[in-house]
Amino acid sequence: MKWKLIFALAFAIIGISAIKNDDPLLMPRLSAYHLDADAEFIKYEVATPLFSDYAEKERLIKLPKGSTLTVTGDGLPVFPDGAILVKTFFYWRDKRDTTRGKQLIETRLLIRSAGGWQAGTYVWNKEQNEAFLTNTGQKADISWIDATGSSRIIHYRVPTSSQCATCHKSNDGIIPIGFKIRNLNIPVTRNGRSVNQLTWFAERGILHPINPSSYPTLPxxxxxxxxxxxxxxxxxxxxxxxxxxxxxxxxxxxxxxxxxxxxxxxxxxxxxxxxxxxxxxxxxxxxxxxxxxxxxxxxxxxxxxxx
Structure with missing residues (x-):
């Protein structure tokens, strides 16, 4: 779209700093983080997600051992250095039958270090067995079947590093977007039982016990x-x-x-x-x-x- 080209030029003119993916915190391959094998990565869900071309998202958080989130209100908590937020974007091949599997597209990381955040975007290969760090973005045509049985094609765009910096901009730095207490204060199913997600975080040791009813919930x-x-x-x-x-x-x-x-x-x-x-x-x-x-x-x- 022409308007997106205009915004791309605007990013350069007004001087928004692009996220640089040459930080030593960012591994060249996603597998280096052992997302599936590391039990310290904890799944989380949100009440209302950001719309991203109907992509599904899997979200994970990891904190250094012995550290916790600090809740100061119903917005973003205070994160310790070493915290990692992970979001993987994918499509069910057939949303009516999830046993047909996923199409993994990209995984985004936010890593807390020295009081700031470093971001990295990893694009999955065709074999679906590895994702690689990129800062230039990527385009891909994704075919999938939606819940009504209709065949869909999405001209998916993995954002560039400067585009990531735009949405996550906070003054001269970047911050997470969706990980707000009001967006997390919801019931979830864990180990076959329904539990408030903030209570679950406390049980897993990444949050001091709090009373979820003391905080609002985003519908x-x-x-x-x-x-x-x-x-x-x-x-x-x-x-x-x-x-x-x-x-x-x-x-x-x-x-x-x-x-x-x-x-x-x-x-x-x-x-x-x-x-x-x-x-x-x-x-x-x-x-x-x-x-x-x-x-x-x-x-x-x-x-x-x-x-």
Whole structure:
């Protein structure tokens, strides 16, 4: 799309620092991290995920032995140096029958070191047995069958290092996006039992015991049992607020869709037409998408048309 080329030029003009993948923390091969064999990597889930061209995601966290996350509110916790966040993007070959397996596309790492974050992107090979570090991005046509039985093709784009730095931008550094306490404060199934995820983290020793009911929960955007407004606000928070905030890429905009803001602080009603225009044209989220999130768009349309 022409608008994406324009944004690529804008990145260079305004001087956003690209993430450099020559840091010694980043191994050239993903297998060096032993993601499957290392029991210290703990699976986690989020209430509402960032939309990424309908890709599925598997998320892991690892902390150095003896260290814990520090909760200071319902946003991002404080991470110890040595923390690793992992997110693998994949498609089920047939979402109706997951026994047919996955198509692994990319795995992204965030590693905490010296008080900052280093990011690396690993692209999986055709044999699906290894992923290799890259900072130049990649394009791939992915064929899969969705839950309705329809054959789909996604012109998937692995982001470049500068694009990663854009979405994760926080002033002059980068930070995680989805690992917020309110987005983690949900029931999950572990070892055959239902448990609050924050409680599970405490049981695994990466979080001091806390009372989950003392913290809010971000609604799941597709949970129709929840009010439309709360679901829509959650979708906008996860898909837009990482750029539209005081220290993000779109800091000059007064659009502030973070879930913790009041409606008047977000300026959502004032920007209804612009929000819908961007969503309908596939320009939001800014990066990591090549198609419109139809279901998300329908939700936001239902919400905004009542404003």
């Amino acid at each position: 799941a955007w597709n949970d129709t049992a929840q009010p439309t407004e709360q679901r829509a606000r959650a979708w906008l928070d996860v898909n837009c607020a990482h750029c539209h905030n005081e220290s993000g890429f779109c800091s000059k905009s007064d659009f502030r869709p973070a879930y913790e803001n009041t409606l008047s602080q977000t300026h959502i009603p004032d920007k209804k037409k612009r929000i819908l225009s961007f969503l309908r044209s596939g320009r939001m989220p800014l990066l990591g998408t090549t198609v419109v999130h139809k279901e998300g768009l329908e939700l936001i349309e239902n919400y905004l048309n009542k404003k």
